[in-house]
Amino acid sequence: MALYELFSHPAERGYRAGLCSKAALFLLLAAVLTYIPPLLVAYRSHGFWLKRSSYEEQPTVRFLHQVLLVALLQPEQGGFLAWSTFPAFNRLQGDRLRVPLVSTREEDRNQDGKADVLHFNLELPLQSTEHVLGVQLLLTFTYQLHRMSTFVMQSMAFVQSSCAVPGSQLYVNGDLRLQQRQPLRYSGLDVRYNVSVINGTSPFAQDFDLTRIMAAYQERNVTTILSDPNPIWLVGRAAEAPFVINAVIRYPVEVISYQPGFWEMIKFAWVQYVSILLIFLWVFGRIKIFVFQNQVVTTIPVPAMSQGDLHKEHLS
Numbered sequence: 001m002a003l004y005e006l007f008s009h010p011a012e013r014g015y016r017a018g019l020c021s022k023a024a025l026f027l028l029l030a031a032v033l034t035y036i037p038p039l040l041v042a043y044r045s046h047g048f049w050l051k052r053s054s055y056e057e058q059p060t061v062r063f064l065h066q067v068l069l070v071a072l073l074q075p076e077q078g079g080f081l082a083w084s085t086f087p088a089f090n091r092l093q094g095d096r097l098r099v100p101l102v103s104t105r106e107e108d109r110n111q112d113g114k115a116d117v118l119h120f121n122l123e124l125p126l127q128s129t130e131h132v133l134g135v136q137l138l139l140t141f142t143y144q145l146h147r148m149s150t151f152v153m154q155s156m157a158f159v160q161s162s163c164a165v166p167g168s169q170l171y172v173n174g175d176l177r178l179q180q181r182q183p184l185r186y187s188g189l190d191v192r193y194n195v196s197v198i199n200g201t202s203p204f205a206q207d208f209d210l211t212r213i214m215a216a217y218q219e220r221n222v223t224t225i226l227s228d229p230n231p232i233w234l235v236g237r238a239a240e241a242p243f244v245i246n247a248v249i250r251y252p253v254e255v256i257s258y259q260p261g262f263w264e265m266i267k268f269a270w271v272q273y274v275s276i277l278l279i280f281l282w283v284f285g286r287i288k289i290f291v292f293q294n295q296v297v298t299t300i301p302v303p304a305m306s307q308g309d310l311h312k313e314h315l316s
Helices: 022-044 087-091 210-218 262-293 307-315
Strands: 011-016 053-057 060-073 080-084 101-107 117-124 132-145 150-180 222-227 232-235 243-250 254-258 300-306
Touching: 022 262, 060 101, 060 117, 060 150, 080 087, 117 132, 132 210, 132 243, 150 254
Parallel strands: 150 243
Antiparallel strands: 011 300, 053 254, 060 080, 060 132, 101 117, 117 243, 132 150, 150 222, 150 232
């Protein structure tokens, strides 16, 4: 009858020596060379510590119904017309103040409880002799993130367009995109930029200057911009017809950059270290077998024992 190997287990051979022997010194050196170099290799290969990570999130954006408008006219017509939702700004304009008709609508297209797009329409009444050559429009929003840290800020979208030919309508269609100069925190509450973009209660004209507003806004490490607005300047306005600004601003899903926490950094570093350590364990395991089997260092061999015999010896 043919015989088949149904089961097998390894036999272990021991090697004994004193703690102050060359064999013990060799094992200590082998242990150092097994565990330390993988750490150095992983660290020197760059990226051992995860300093920045990212995730996707649909922000919670709401239009604050704060508007600042400057319409540039031909020089002989007075230079410009202006209006805002801030009474202090309007009082400073005098005869240049022109109140438009504004309508807005935010739409939640995927029914997830978060607005996805803003439809903004502004009709600026003009006299038959007034012609608009350029527009500067500032809209403010509240912008919130919740998945990692709770980040809350007030942000803005700025639209600017001009043409040598007087226009009848400006059409804008773009995305309100997040810009980061530094990653966000991985947890906690971050409200450092939850302040108004425009100091609407200030009686000073300099606080409503667009140059100063933009300069202060760009000092932030986290902002929003109107990306790819693709402005379309339409001409051919009829007499007494208003100048129309029609804007579609979407709130897209963003890739948020953040600083990982301690345990996330350890998890990332541990995977890199162990992947290199396994190679060193295999190599030095073979080296130790060769050294002791060939008595490169002096030891006293112990007869080979099966795993069952080893277990009995340990119990005794």
